[in-house]
Amino acid sequence: MKRSKFIVIVLALLVSFSLLSQEQTFxxxxxxxxxxxxxxxxxxxxxxxxxxxxxxxxxxxxxxxxxxxxxxxxxxxxxxxxxxxxxxxxxxxxxxxxxxxxxxxxxxxxxxxxxxxxxxxxxxxxxxxxxxxxxxxxxxxxxxxxxxxxxxxxxxxxxxxxxxxNPDTYKEKSCRNCEKIALSFYNLKPYITAQIRIEGKDIPVKMLLDTGASDALWLFEDASQQIVSTDNYFDDFLGYGLSGALYGKRSKVENLTIGNFVLNESLVAFPIGESIETLKKYKDRNGTIGAEILKRFHVTFNYQDSYMVIKKNANFKKPFSYNKSGIDIEHNGIRLVKNYYYTLDNGRLLYGKNTDVTKHISNKSPYDDYRLKTVPAFEIVKIRPNSPAQLAGLQLGDFILEVNGTDVKRYSLQELIHLFKGPDGKRIRIRIERDGKLFKYEFNLNNLLN
Missing domain, CATH: 2.40.70.10 (Acid Proteases)
Structure with missing residues (x-):
């Protein structure tokens, strides 16, 4: 991801399963x-x-x-x-x-x-x-x-x-604005050669292509190849792997070049710790290109002939952004809310079957009717030390009820996370439930990668 809550999910398992030659094909x-x-x-x-x-x-x-x-x-x-x-x-x-x-x-x-x-x-x-x-x-x-x-x-x-x-009948289309990129394979996973620029230095890199990693880039620090984080970084939770949580540095590279396409100011994560040592068993690998990069292209994978074709789409020039609040949120269970049903007929309040008024009505009348409805419960599961959210007083286990005056039942999880990717300095007003009590907090989003 970008910081969007890096759900690495590490769908890129590090176990190499043997391919059964007896298996049929699709x-x-x-x-x-x-x-x-x-x-x-x-x-x-x-x-x-x-x-x-x-x-x-x-x-x-x-x-x-x-x-x-x-x-x-x-x-x-x-x-x-x-x-x-x-x-x-x-x-x-x-x-x-x-x-x-x-x-x-x-x-x-x-x-x-x-x-x-x-x-x-x-x-x-x-x-x-x-x-x-x-x-x-x-x-x-x-x-x-x-x-x-x-x-x-x-x-x-x-x-x-x-x-x-079907690869047997596939014919590659002519495309003036496309780039054809050679693929190589290690343990049945696709790699390309790309180029990154860090502090004015252009560095060739061997990168895994991972549609199952939601981040933009991961790089493995290697001083011998000048692949190192600059001083412009912060420590962060990166996501989850098969065996637990992942941590590292979040930063930017000046640009990433794939073929003739150049993406400027890409976000990058430098994972740290013994838990990622297995990633480096392929000695030529320098990191991963994830879906935050790939989604900026129309991509065609041709494993049989060892290449991919990419063409930039409308996402290409969109700026890279990340969650600036410092909290990671998950959908954890449900909560009950009241949905009110009513219609107005010549000024008279009548019961209605089709009108769903989801806001609370403070001045209740004998004609009010409501039904209890289940909506997602969004819980804070990670909080970055010294982040805007933590300094404001938010804690692990808090359930978010409102953001900037809007009940979060109106949002999907991803829409809610997107609210925390706004511009530097944006004011966030948040109402939460903690141990059955309600609290309100305010903080400003803070961009740590200027």
Whole structure:
């Protein structure tokens, strides 16, 4: 992300699963050669519908994973082929420990009009691995390499669809404003060579392309290659990996160059700690290009011929922004609110069935009617030391009720987070619930990366 609450989710698992040569490939039904699938773009992540053994679920499309992964909290063990299960353990990105997982083979999986009958799927056997609160919508799993290897995959971030094309019949279109970029692969994951500029120095870098990382850039500090953070940075929570929380420095690079495209003032994160050492096992890797960069292009991945084609879209020149409040918010449970129903007929208050007035009515009359309604509860789960929100008095576990006078039930999680990405100095008035009591706080957004 940008600071948008970096839901790395690290959908880029660091475990290299062996590819089963016996597995079938995806095939289109009824002789089709392509299919278009609409997706939701949540915090820069592509969420698509996928059916596993006839059950439709929501998956993130992630070029950084090698095998589909289900999260056990949705009773995935009941979805998978029960005759082919075996248990093992995964160690992933983060500061935690290994997690238990289930491997299941010979599962039927459908993506749009494409189907595969012998898919290997991994279920994380840990109820705490639930990314739904972090994105605000149900997320059941992640999928990557199995899709990209069997199709030419076209991603239209602006119109929010992917197109799956049969590589045997695919013909590359002529495009004057496109760039064709060579792909290389390590552990079945795609890499490109790009260039960054730090303090006036142009540095070539080998970067993983990760559609499942919502940030812009990650770089691994390496003084020998002059890849180091400037003094213009702040320490921050970066997101979650498979095994826990991730921390590092947030900063900017002067620019990032991919082919002939130059993106100025890109946000960058420099992860720190022993938890990311496994990332560096590929010695030539310098970092990751995430979806905050990729969404600025129309992207076509062609794994079969080892290249991608990019064309800038209307997002290209949008400035990079981040959450300047210092708090990270998740959707944690629900709260009850009153919805009032009424209509006016010649000045007389009547009951109504279709009018939903969601604001509280302070002067209640005998004719008022309301229904209790459940809405998302948004909880502060991380708070940066010395941030505007912490200095104002906000605390971990606070539930946000209003921002600048508007009830947060009117917002999705991502819309709420977006309110904290405003211009430097913007005043934020916030009302919260803490231990059953109501409090109000005010603070100004503070840009730490001038």
């Amino acid at each position: 095939q289109f039904n009824n002789g089709k050669t392509s299919d278009k699938i609409r997706f939701q773009l949540i915090n820069n992540l592509i969420v698509i519908p996928i059916a596993i053994n006839g059950v439709t679920l929501s998956f993130i499309l992630d070029s950084g994973v090698t095998k589909p992964i289900l999260f056990e909290h949705i009773s995935s063990l009941e979805v998978l082929n029960s005759e082919t299960k075996e248990t093992f353990f995964l160690k992933g990105l983060g500061d935690g420990y290994v997690v238990e997982a289930i491997k299941s083979t010979q599962n039927k999986i459908e993506i749009g009009k494409a189907v595969k009958y012998q898919q290997t799927i991994y279920a994380i056997f840990d109820g705490s691995m639930d990314y739904t609160p972090k994105l605000g919508i149900p997320i059941h799993g992640i999928i990557g390499y199995d899709v990209f290897k069997d199709f030419v995959v076209e991603i239209n971030y602006r119109s929010k669809y992917i197109k799956l094309l």
